[in-house]
Amino acid sequence: MANTSLLKLEDDDNIxxxxxxxxMSRREFLQFCATMSATLGLPQGAEAAMATAVAAKKRPSVIWLHFQECTGCTESLLRAEHPTLEKLILDVISLDYHETLFAAAGxxxxxxxxxxxxxxxxxxxxVVEGAIPTRDGGIYCKVGGKTAIExxxxxxxxxxxxxxxxxxxSWGGMPSTDPNPTGASGVAPVLGKPVVTIPGCPPNPYNFLSAVVHFLTFGALPAVDHLGRPKFAYSRLVHENCERRAHFDAGRFAMEFGDEGHRKGYCLYKLGCKGPETYANCPTILFGDAGGGTWPVGCGHPCIGCTEQGVGxxxxxxxxxxxxxxxPPLGYPRIVEEKGTGATLGAAAVLAAVAGLAAGAGTIVARxxxxxxxxxxxxxxxxxxKNPAPATTSGEKAGV
Amino acid sequence: MRADENPRRNFLKGCVAAGGVAAASAVAPPVAARETRQRPPEALGLLFDATLCVGCKACVAACKQANENPAEFSTVDPLWDTPLDTSARTYNLIKMYRHGTMETKDAETNGYAFMKTSCMHCADPSCVSACPVSAMTKDAATGIVEYNPEACIGCRYCVAACPFGIPKYQYDSAYGKIGKCELCRHRTKDGHYSACAEVCPTGATLYGKTADLLAEAKRRLALKPGSIARFPRGNLSGGPDQSYEAYAGTYKQHVYGDTEYGGTQVLKLSAVDFEKVGMPYLPPEAAAAHSETLQHTLYGGLAMPVVVLGALTWAARRNVHRGGDSNGDGGSKEGEK
Amino acid sequence: MAHSQHLAAPVGGRLLNNATLVAGVLIAIMAAVLLARFIFGLGAVTHLNDGYPFGIWIVVDVVIGSAFACGGFSVAMLVYIFNRGEYHPLVRPALLASLFGYTLAGISVIIDLGRYVNFWHIYWPGYANINSVMFEVAVCITAYVAVMWIEFAPVFLEKFGLHDIRKKLDKALFVVVALGTLLPMMHQSSIGTLLVVMGTQVNPLWQTQMLPLIYLLTAISMGYGVVLFESCVAASGYRRKIETHLLDPMAKVMLGVLAAYLVVRFGDLLVRGALGEAFKPTFVALSFWVENFCFAAPFLLIGNAAARRNPAKLFLAGVAIMFGGVFLRLNGFLIGYDTGPGWNYFPSAPELLVTIGMFSIEVLGYIVITRTFPVLPREEAYIKAHA
Incomplete structure (x- = not known):
């Protein structure tokens, strides 16, 4: 972790x-580390630490379990291309058990x-992929004679x-959809303790990899929120960084698929986009490393909120x-805002001068x-x- | 010294005249009190539901665009439209109620809530009653309170009269105008309606006939808080159905604008006390009715001024009969004491 | 103390002196401010805002200024309607002050109007809105200014020796006098009614259906107060004999009107149950008590006959009642007016300078006219000049 300059690593043998x-070429490898570091939102210098860690440290052993699922998460990992993930998971980590990727069986x-x-x-x-059925003692999913729970x-x-x-x-996902016949559940309730969750259907492979590399580099998993989601990926609503956000703010909406607004790329909120209630970093790192700047909203489909329990x-x-x-947006005007100008020094001085003069003159006149x-x-x-004296000017000089 | 004409008697006569004036005032043709007016049957308006508002300010931007108003700045750097209140160039604004930690939307304590500020289009508007030159008028059919800058003299009595502080004047202009929401009446000929309701993503601002809007508002008040219900968007009294499902808010059981000042055509629902979100308590009788009752009791048909003028002329004729103000004849009697 | 004659005569003397010079400078400053107002708009020189759309140009120059200008109306009513001819010497000076007060109030309105070019709309049938209290006030004040110039015309006609016109005018003068009494009654009460449409924005202490009567009674009593004030200041300034023998009984009339006013005012507050507002620990409540203390002060100052012979006390009583009226109007239109929290207003320095400039025009005009035209009662010293 001492080295904080990525460029110095160019000639490093380990790298x-x-x-x-x-x-990969060295340059590609360093770029990959930089991307990872940026995804994690780590400060400058961390990419070098990561590169060093990936290059030098012993590959961590990973055990990957599959339960009630479609293997989509693994598929999406396999389709990551920077670098090709099958290389990465075989060489960055030591994948010691993975039912889909294993050559061995039984x-x-x-x-x-x-x-x-x-x-x-x-x-x-x-790593657990897939929901865990809990109804009837968890008999709806068994591997090697053991239930998923066991x-x-x-x-x-x-x-x-x-x-x-x-x-x-993470939270049950699609198998837990009402009426949830198998009692599908996330990992945390089964273990009775919080775990790191990378929700998404499928989740972005970089969110997973970043978490793993973070573990590799710093010896611990990244900071998570109350649902166990790494904050670097799940602390912002899709809506907040959405590329169509300006249309939302301006009130420009697609009203139905294929209408003028839809063709012009207006906001999909009225079509049911769940971006405003879904925490994920899809708008920033896009979806599934599919390339071409694509993600559901970018393609014209509303976000379905796949990462969010109770939404997706x-x-x-x-x-x-x-x-x-x-x-709450603090820039908004309050119900009561201070408006108008109160007494200024100049105005108060003018008024005081007039009041003083008037009071003085009044006093003199009265006296x-x-x-x-x-x-x-x-x-x-x-x-x-006696006869009254002729009227004389009895008043002293005052005023005019 | 008071031989030929008795000043005391004359004074008493004057008093009789004054008494006549007073009596005339008292028994003046009992002009019926001007009742508070009600909304026209086809009145148009808006329904603002604060629990549906998400504070996106699409309505604020759309209003600026529809009325060709410039951005206004309250920040040091003029970056984007940040008015603090409605103005002669900001007819519509979303303000935010804030309390304590501001954790929960639509909670009175430690919460926040949005409130739309724009013309309420009163059934019996004070501004229309106040305007001396009919620059503020209320359309007989739609009930829209309209402003005509060609007629306006810029006295700003409407600004002072409005209990919602809605008509606003352009103080920064050498020949300023009043600015206020006119429900986008200039856009109806293109098939449009109020821009704020047109763009509102959640139907928090809903356009329609006030009668329909009132029924809709009362339907919402009857909903169980938190239950899923359908909420219309856009134009309630016509246009395509844009309704959607959402959760019913925890409403205060009052439709603001139902009875205030005889009713307004813009109605409001809120989960936070209306006074706290800047909607003042107003009695069911409009101030305009009070004002016009007084005005027409005193001056209706010019009856009372004519009677009083008659009495005054009679008195003055007696007392000015020798060219009362002539400088030289003393105008009147000795003033010796 | 026999005043066998109370002919009016010019005071004479130099027109250029310290007072007129100062007034001239202040008027020039006002002109500069007004130039800026017409080029850059109201906001450039005033602190007017949408929470306080009526600033001191309206409330002080028009509402209070016109009430100060009720001296002419109050005295004329006493002389011509109640046939108290002995007060006749007071008519012309009072009328002169009224003439200035109202004319300047009219000018102040024009300055304050945002779209002054359209001003004529008020009198135009297609535009005029008879439901508007402002319409009534505007039309009535305009008519009254015209009537007052006719009422005051004899002064100029005398000066320029136009005796034929003078005689013709005399014949119809009673109608003018009657109108000159009716019109101020109408608009001074309507100035109070202006507040009614503002409804709940005006503090209950000043929001009542009795506003027309309250404003009318205070305008009348302020009229007498202004005459007391003016007579004393004119006597002091021009070193003339003070007309205590006239002012004393007039002060009594003033106290009568004032008593009637206080009965109406507090009766109304009690009946409406609004008096509680006056006991809240607010600035508005304090202002209410200052206002009413000013209205009550004359009873303490000149309640007995001996005190009424003392011109100093008459002067102070006049000042007190003027202040009472000032506070009543300031309280109704500015201090007790609240369009909602958050709004601030205090007149800007240029705004104040315009009001001061208006006042200066009044003083300058009063000096010039009383020195050149027969307005003030003739003093013995000047009789020979006109004998």
Missing amino acids: AAASKRLG HQAEDARKKAMAENKGKYVL LTKECAADAAAVIAIGSCA FAKPIHMVAKMKNIE NLGLSHRAEELERLEQTG
Whole structure:
């Protein structure tokens, strides 16, 4: 982790060996590490640490279980191309048990699992793909005579980390859709403890790989939210970074498939897009490493909310999403905003000057009037009986 | 000294005249109090449901566009439209109620809520009653409160009169106009309706006949909070059905605008107390009715002014009979005390 | 103290002095501010905003200014309607102040109007809205300004020796006088009615159906207060004999009107149950008590006959009642007016300078006219000049 410059790694022997092993050029390998680091949202320098780790560290042992699922998660991993994932999972990690990818079968395969577990006790990573049926003692899914529940518990007991890949393993996914005849459940409730979940149907392979590489580099899985989802991938709503967001804000919506708005690429919210209630990073890293900048919303189909429990496979596709606003927009005007201008220094000074002058003048006038009145009263008292004196100007100088 | 003409008697006569004036006021033709007007039967309006509003401000942007208004800035850098309140160039605005930690939408404590601010199109608008030159008028059929800058003298009495603070004046202009929502009446000939309702993604702002909107509002109040129900969008009284399913809000059991000032054509539903989201308490009788009752009681048919003028002329004629204001004849009697 | 004659005569003297010079400078400043207003708009020089669309140009210059200008109407009513001819010497000076007050109020309105070019719409049948209180006020004030100029015309006709026209005018003067009494009654009450349509925005202390009566009674009593004030200031300024023998009984009439007003005011507050507002710990409540203290002060100052002979106390009573009226109007239109929380208003310096400039025109005009035209009662010192 000391080396923080990717460029310095160009001539590193370990890096050269790792890239050769992965069938990539050195430059491609370093780019892959940089992409991974960016997906994780890690600071500059982490990509170099990752490259070093991938190149030098012992490949972590991975045990991959399949239960109620379609193997879509594995398929999507296999179709990742930067680098081709079959190379990566064989060379970056030591995939010691994977029912789909295994050449071995039957007891041979089960033995491999047991061997790997014993050899890497407390150090291997357990990945679960697919939901776990819980009804009737879990009899609806058995591998090698053991129920999914038993297998999960057995493998999880000595695992360094448990990752639930795909929505099925994360929260039940499609098999758990009402009426859920098998009692399909996610991994966490079965184990009775939280696990890292990578929901999605299928999930983006980079979210999974980034989590694994993070484990490889830093010895721990990335920070997760209350549902066990890595925050680097699932802390933002699809709606928040959606490329069609500007249309939503401007009130431009596709009203039906194929209409003018749809053809112009307007917001799909009114067609039932679940982006506003679905946490995933699809708009930023797109979907399934399919290439060509494609992802469902980019292709004109509303997001179905596959990562989100209670949304994907639960709400009809046409049903309008319930907006989740995590943070109320603080830039909005309050109900009461301070408006208008109060007293300024200049205005107050002018007013004070006028008030002072008026008060002063008023006082002088009142005093003069009072004085002359008193003088008159005195005069009248003294000169009682005499003719009144001709009117004189009795007021003192005041005013004009 | 008060021989030939008794000032006291004259004073008393003056008092009689004044008494006559007072009596005339008291028994003036009992002009019937001007009742608070009700909405026209075909009145058009909006229904704003704060629980459906997601605060996207599409309505604010659409309103600006439809009325060709410029952006207004409240930030140091003029980046995008950020008005703090409606203005003569912002006819419609979404404001946000905020309390405490602002965790929950539509919660009064530690929550936040959105509220649309725009013309309520009162059944008995104060601005129309106030305007001395008929620049503010209420359409007899649609009930839209309309503004005509060609007639306006810019006295801003409408601004002062409106209880919602809606008509606003362009103080920054040498020859400013009043600006307010006119329900996009200029767009109806193109088959459009209020832009804010046209673009609202959730139907939080719904356009239609106020009678229909009121029925819709009352239907929503009767829904069980949290239950799934259908909510129309766009134009309630015509146009394609854009309704969708959503969850019913926890409404305050009152349709704002049902009775306020005799009713408004724009109605509002909210989960937060209406006064807290800036909708003032208003009695069912319109201020315009009070004002016009007074105005027409005093001046209806000019009856009272004519009677009073008669009495005053009679009194003045007696007292100004020698060219009362002539400078030189004293105008009147000795003033010795 | 016999005043066998109370002919009016010009005061005479130089027109250019310190007072007129200061007034002239202030008027020039106002002109500069108004130039900016007409080029850049109201917002450039005022602090007017949509929460306070009526600023001091309306509330002080028009609403309060016209109430101050009720001296002419109040005294004319006393003289011509109640036939108290002894007050006749007070008519012309009071009328002059009224003339200025109203004319300037009219000009202030034009300045304040946003779309002043359309001003004529108020009088045009196609546009005029007879339901509008503003319409009533505007038409009525316009008519009154015209009537007042006719009422005051004899002064100019005398000066320029147009005796034929003068005689013709005299014959019809009683109609003019009657109109000159009716019109202020109409619009001064309607200025109060202006608040009614503002409804709940006006604090209950000032929002009532009795507003027309309240504003009318205060306008009348302010009229007498202004005459007291003016007579005292004119006497002090021009070093003339003060007409205590006239002011004393008039002050009594003023107290009567004032008493009637206070009965109406507090009766109304009690009947509506709005008095509670006055006991809340708010600035508005304080302002209410200041207002009513000003209205009650004259009873303390000149409640007895001896006090009424003291011009200083008459002066102070006049000032108090003027302030009462000022606060009543400020409270109704600005302090007790609340269009919703968040709005602030305090007049800007240029805004104040315009109001001060208007006041300066009034002072300057008063000095020029009283020095050149026969307005103030003739003093012995000047009799020989006109004998």
